[in-house]
Amino acid sequence: xxxxxxxxxxxxxxxxxxxxxxxxxxxxxxxxxxxxxxxxxxxxxxxxxxxxxxxxxxxxxxxxxxxxxxxxxxxxxxxxxxxxxxxxxxxxxxxxxxxxxxxxxxxxxxxxxxxxxxxxxxxxxxxxxxxxxxxxxxxxxxxxxxxxxxxxxxxxxxxxxxxxxxxxxxxxxxxxxxxxxxxxxxxxxxxxxxxxxxxxxxxxxxxxxxxxxxxxxxxxxxxxxxxxxxxxxxxxxxxxxxxxxxxxxxxxxxxxxxxxxxxxxxxxxxxxxxxxxxxxxxxxxxxxxxxxxxxxxxxxx
Amino acid sequence: xxxxxxxxxxxxxxxxxxxxxxxxxxxxxxxxxxxxxxxxxxxxxxxxxxxxxxxxxxxxxxxxxxxxxxxxxxxxxxxxxxxxxxxxxxxxxxxxxxxxxxxxxxxxxxxxxxxxxxxxxxxxxxxxxxxxxxxxxxxxxxxxxxxxxxxxxxxxxxxxxxxxxxxxxxxxxxxxxxxxxxxxxxxxxxxxxxxxxxxxxxxxxxxxxxxxxxxxxxxxxxxxxxxxxxxxxxxxxxxxxxxxxxxxxxxxxxxxxxxxxxxxxxxxxxxxxxxxxxxxxxxxxxxxxxxxxxxxxxxxxxxxxxxxxxxxxxxxxxxxxxxx
Numbered sequence: 001x002x003x004x005x006x007x008x009x010x011x012x013x014x015x016x017x018x019x020x021x022x023x024x025x026x027x028x029x030x031x032x033x034x035x036x037x038x039x040x041x042x043x044x045x046x047x048x049x050x051x052x053x054x055x056x057x058x059x060x061x062x063x064x065x066x067x068x069x070x071x072x073x074x075x076x077x078x079x080x081x082x083x084x085x086x087x088x089x090x091x092x093x094x095x096x097x098x099x100x101x102x103x104x105x106x107x108x109x110x111x112x113x114x115x116x117x118x119x120x121x122x123x124x125x126x127x128x129x130x131x132x133x134x135x136x137x138x139x140x141x142x143x144x145x146x147x148x149x150x151x152x153x154x155x156x157x158x159x160x161x162x163x164x165x166x167x168x169x170x171x172x173x174x175x176x177x178x179x180x181x182x183x184x185x186x187x188x189x190x191x192x193x194x195x196x197x198x199x200x201x202x203x204x205x206x207x208x209x210x211x212x213x214x215x216x217x218x219x220x221x222x223x224x225x226x227x228x229x230x231x232x233x234x235x236x237x238x239x240x241x242x243x244x245x246x247x248x249x250x251x252x253x254x255x256x257x258x259x260x261x262x263x264x265x266x267x268x269x270x271x272x273x274x275x276x277x278x279x280x281x282x283x284x285x286x287x288x289x290x291x292x293x294x295x296x297x298x299x300x301x
Numbered sequence: 302x303x304x305x306x307x308x309x310x311x312x313x314x315x316x317x318x319x320x321x322x323x324x325x326x327x328x329x330x331x332x333x334x335x336x337x338x339x340x341x342x343x344x345x346x347x348x349x350x351x352x353x354x355x356x357x358x359x360x361x362x363x364x365x366x367x368x369x370x371x372x373x374x375x376x377x378x379x380x381x382x383x384x385x386x387x388x389x390x391x392x393x394x395x396x397x398x399x400x401x402x403x404x405x406x407x408x409x410x411x412x413x414x415x416x417x418x419x420x421x422x423x424x425x426x427x428x429x430x431x432x433x434x435x436x437x438x439x440x441x442x443x444x445x446x447x448x449x450x451x452x453x454x455x456x457x458x459x460x461x462x463x464x465x466x467x468x469x470x471x472x473x474x475x476x477x478x479x480x481x482x483x484x485x486x487x488x489x490x491x492x493x494x495x496x497x498x499x500x501x502x503x504x505x506x507x508x509x510x511x512x513x514x515x516x517x518x519x520x521x522x523x524x525x526x527x528x529x530x531x532x533x534x535x536x537x538x539x540x541x542x543x544x545x546x547x548x549x550x551x552x553x554x555x556x557x558x559x560x561x562x563x564x565x566x567x568x569x570x571x572x573x574x575x576x577x578x579x580x581x582x583x584x585x586x587x588x589x590x591x592x593x594x595x596x597x598x599x600x601x602x603x604x605x606x607x608x609x610x611x612x613x614x615x616x617x618x619x620x621x622x623x624x625x
Contacts, residue, residue, distance in 0.1 A: 019435055134317050134602045136561035145597075146583035151331065237565055240446045241580060260450055260569075264465075268454055275447045282442035292439055296514050 023287035030281055041086050042069075043100040045079035060269050064290070065211050073269045081270060084255060085277055091251040092281070095165055096232035100224050102170025103231075107177020108213070108220065115185025126182065129175035137172040141234050145243045149185050158246040165244050169231050180223055184216035195211065222296050226289040229268035236278055252278040310610045314603035321599035325592040326369050330362075358433035378593035385586050388593045391578065397478045398468055399574035402566065403559045405494040410501035410559075411552060417502070419544070420511025421516060422625035423536050425510075433506070440503025445562045456492060464489050466571040493570045497562055504558075505551060512547040516540050546616055553609035557602055 033040070058067050058074040067074075072081040110129070114122035132140070145168040149157055152164075188194065189212055197207045236253030238244035240260075245251040247258060252274050259271030312604065336349050336358070353359060357368075372378070378388035411452075421430045457465035469485030471478045480486025517540050525535045564576030573579065575594065582590035 130313070131317050131320060134599070134606060136557050139561040139564065139598070142564065142583075147328065147591075148582070150586045229442065233442075236444055237446060241565065241568055242584065256447065256450065263450065263454060263458060266458075266459070270456065271450060275451060279443060280446060282444070283439050286438050286442045287435075 008088070020287060020291045022256035023284040023291075026280060027284040027288055030089060030284065031093065033086055033190075034093045037086040037090040039085035041080075042071075043080035043083045045077075045083045045087070047082045047122035057267060058101060059267075063218045072267055072273050073267075075258070075270050080222060081273060084250065085252075085273060088250050088252045088274060089277060089281065091233050091245060092235060092248060092253070095162065095169070095245065098166045099231040099235065100227050102166060103173040103227060104220060104224055105257065106170065108181055109176040110174065111181025112185055112208055112216075115182035116189055116204070116212060122182070125178065129178050132175050134173075137230070138234050138237060141168045141172040142238060142241065142243060143208070144171060145238050149243060158248055161244070161246045165235055165238060168238070169234055173227060173230065176223060176227070176247045177220060180219050181216055184219060185212055188212050188215050218296055222289070222293045225292050226286070229285040229289060232278075232285070233282055252281070306614055307611065310607055314552070314607045317603045317606075318596070318599050322370065322373070322596050323366070325595040325599075326366050328560050328592060328595075329588045349583055373593075373596060375578055378596075379589040381582075381587055381590050383587045383590070388589045391590065392575065392593055392597065394478070395573060395575050395578050397471075398480070398572055399560075399567070399576060401479065401481060401490065402493055402497065402572060402574060403556070403563050405551075406497035406501065406559050406563075407555060409494060409498040410505050410555060413498075414502045414505025415509050415548060417506040419541060421506065422510045422513035425514065425542075434510070437503040437507050441500050441507070443500050443503075445496055446498060446565050446569050449492065449566055452492045452496055453569070463492050465492075468573055479579060489570075493566050493572055496569070497559060497566045501555060501558060501562075505555065508545065508551045509548060512551075513540060513544045516543045519543075546613060547614050549616070550609055553605050556605050560598065560601065 049129060055067065055070070055074050056076055058070055059065050060071065060073045063073075070080050072084070072085065074080060075084065110125045114125040145164055147163075148164045148168065152160055194207060194211060197211055202210075235244055235251060236256070239251050239253030240257045242257065245254045247254060250258070255272055255274035256278070259267075262270050336344075336352050336356075340348060340352060352379050357365070360368075375483065376389045378392075380386065381388050381391050384391055417433060421433045453465045456463045463523035464485070467489060468480045469487070470483040471480045472482050473479075474482070480490060522535060522540055525539050527532055530539075564579060566572065567574045567576035568580055576599075578590065579594045581587070582594065
């Protein structure tokens with residue numbers, strides 16, 4: 001019986017592999033396109049001289065009235081939708097990765113300090129995390145983003161948007177990392193090598209960053225991967241609601257917001273293609289993250 | 302012991318509400334100027350001074366906060382800058398729309414998600430259970446607003462079956478404006494409720510499956526099987542019953558998510574609830590409305606957490622004894 005079930009497990013793992021491999025391949029392609037976007041876009045949608053209003057509102061190339069130069073059609077300005085998508089993908093990924101970097105930095109520091117020193121430091125930090133956990137992260141990010149924006153003069157809102165969004169997303173998710181790191185650090189700090197390092201006269205910060213931190217990073221890595229999907233999704237939501245990336249530097253969410261206005265006039269492509277791109281991106285990140293979690297950290301399952 | 306546990310949890314809930322109220326109150330002093338917000342930029346300085354006097358803006362900070370709390374406890378959050386009406390009235394007339402949307406979505410997401418999670422755990426070896434799990438990854442990857450937009454594209458723009466915005470006709474039942482009793486109200490509810498529920502169904506199914514698998518691995522399940530009990534009895538009488546506890550937590554988390562994402566869904570479908578109110582207040586820096594919304598939400602979430610913790614402690618003595 002155990003042998004048979006192990007065999008079945010193995011078979012299932014194999015049968016799931018194509019999905020994981022496909023997701024990983026798609027993810028790699030999307031990341032590659034995003035990284036190279038400014039150099040490989042077929043048209044420059046922000047070069048006003050090259051925009052031609054005669055080319056505006058064109059449907060995708062395979063539809064009647066489509067133009068072979070514009071595979072996914074054009075928007076109301078005559079900008080190539082495919083180019084906008086590639087640059088939007090770049091912005092979405094950039095914001096997502098930066099936001100997670102902020103979450104990880106805050107959470108790592110908070111978790112390390114509270115797990116290593118314990119006592120009142122831990123009480124305060126973890127209580128703050130508890131209180132923040134009372135609120136859904138999406139709502140918190142929306143609130144921080146919306147309020148920070150209204151504190152700035154109108155002229156600076158657009159240029160500061162990316163920093164506001166990254167910080168709003170980063171702050172809204174640090175407690176997840178803090179909890180994870182704290183738990184890992186508590187386990188790690190009770191081990192003999194930490195005691196040995198203390199006896200050898202190493203400083204607290206030396207032990208914390210040189211010994212404890214590297215040994216607590218595995219679960220952080222997994223959560224960070226999963227969290228990129230959260231950050232991208234939340235950023236898209238904020239942008240759709242008008243509190244995220246501005247139209248001058250659109251992410252996929254901003255493109256969907258713009259396209260939504262044209263949905264009822266029959267120009268479905270300006271909203272459907274950004275939507276599908278976002279979904280494909282999120283699904284492939286999540287499938288990859290799920291696989292990574294099973295691989296690196298079966299405990300989290 | 303139980304009493305102590307209860308008091309600690311209650312204290313924590315009050316702490317949350319206190320801190321949020323402090324932050325919410327602080328917003329009023331950080332953002333914008335209430336006098337300009339009410340009178341506009343070209344008011345005379347005499348009118349401005351009168352209003353400052355009337356709003357008592359020159360009192361010390363602590364006095365103003367104390368007054369804010371005293372008023373808030375009585376449901377008085379001041380006047381909305383934008384609507385020029387009491388914030389309490391604005392909120393009261395929008396609660397039914399959001400409540401009906403969120404509760405419908407809650408019923409859908411728990412009603413579909415829990416059974417899916419249970420069967421996916423019991424028959425975890427079957428091909429359709431792994432298909433279900435792959436499907437649920439797609440489900441949690443679908444942003445709520447994108448689901449809403451794609452549904453509008455399919456069912457409103459292309460097929461013309463369902464309305465794309467608003468709540469339809471409502472009738473008043475004892476002061477509660479409900480859309481659940483009219484045909485147009487019900488058809489208007491379908492797409493918002495479904496788009497709110499889609500990713501939640503997937504989330505609930507995944508959480509319930511994980512909890513159920515945890516239970517199925519325990520010794521008492523193995524002993525139950527060893528006693529020769531039938532699968533059905535083992536699964537539904539022993540395993541499912543012990544999974545119900547985590548399901549309480551999941552449901553609590555769920556209400557929080559639904560309220561948060563109701564904001565998004567309301568914006569997509571122009572649903573006249575608290576979410577659209579909050580977003581326009583955020584756009585226009587209508588501080589009294591933002592403040593009231595924050596405090597209301599904090600009370601709601603603190604209450605949900607408290608109730609979940611208490612139900613958990615009631616059902617599982619280990620919780621209150623170890624952490625009490």
